Amino acid sequence: MLESTSHKYLDFVRFPELYNWSVQYLNDSKIRFNKKYPLVRIGEFLTRNKTAVTIQDEPVYQRVTIRVRNGGVVPRDEVKGANIGTKKQYVISSGQFILSKIDARNGAMGIIPESLDGAIVTQDFLAYDIDRTRINPQYLVLISTTKQFIDFCQSCSSGTTNRQRVDEAKFLSIRIPLPSLDEQNRLVKDFNNIMTFIKMEEMKVIDIEVKAVVAVREALGVALYPGYTEEQLIRLTNYAAIDSWSVPKILLAGHSPFGESKYKCKKLSELAFINPRTDLSMLNDTDEMSFIPMEDISDDYGEWQNKKIGKKADVKGYTKFQNGDIIWARITPCMQNGKSALLSNLINGKGYGLRGIKPNV
Known part of the structure; x- marks a missing residue:
């Protein structure tokens, strides 16, 4: 449909282009490509x-x-x-x-x-x-x-x-x-060259990430592929290391998921407060807070994206947190994808949303 420059509320269409009498179809059919090339x-x-x-x-x-x-x-x-x-x-x-x-x-x-x-x-x-x-x-x-x-x-x-x-x-x-066909071929070639360049850059990023992981593990003295254990018919564990009477937990008691390290391992609960209470008493129901749903935590870089705004009146049923908290998803598959982030610059210093474990360090 052709757009009119002289009529605010009217659009015009040429009769040879009138393929359908539906107004919605005619309005939606405006593919807004530029006019550098003829439309066919x-x-x-x-x-x-x-x-x-x-x-x-x-x-x-x-x-x-x-x-x-x-x-x-x-x-x-x-x-x-x-x-x-x-x-x-x-x-x-x-x-x-x-x-x-x-x-x-x-x-x-x-x-x-x-x-x-x-x-x-x-x-x-x-x-x-x-x-x-x-x-x-x-x-x-x-x-x-x-x-x-x-x-x-x-x-x-x-x-x-x-x-x-x-x-x-x-x-x-x-x-x-x-x-023209020659111009089409050039455009396709340019696109393919750009995609090849992007793939090469992505491979470089992956290589850097692998090297970074290896460097951190070497610095900590952690095995590169932790978690391997030989099959045993009988396994002994210290009574002090037993947290529950669950056989799977007893088998893992005292063992770090990072394998052997040159540093002493400690439980997370010794280093952080798990799900501490967040005091919102100083806020009114209409006061704004940061809202962080699960999808707004990056799987790759542990960042809080798409800064959304909510209100204190909407926090019921959600996990609440504040500046300085680390949030970590405990719902699958988000947990396996590594959704976690260190929070800062929250509106009024408070936020809510991601249902997960909330260590306050």
């Missing part, structure tokens, strides 16, 4: 391929699935024909562009790899031959990963919440910027 309908270089096949009982068929958020076309399973309920299926070929009618709104589309040439799909998948004289398939994939493109696929879908299907005619009416 996808239907001009994609041709639907409907190579039907009737499933026989004895052969084994390769089926595929398409991951959402542009995760690519991947194998689903190999099934004997007798175990396939829908006997009318469609054969796909490598190099085709394919999308899921149900999950196109979630970015389920991509190029069929050579390894899946000859696989089968149901009518809920749309496969297209690509006019490679007009568009580089990888350029098409890059365009389809943009938020604008995914949002438009959402507007092209209708049906119940979990079973919305994209309307093919509307999908083929999407117009995307189409530079």
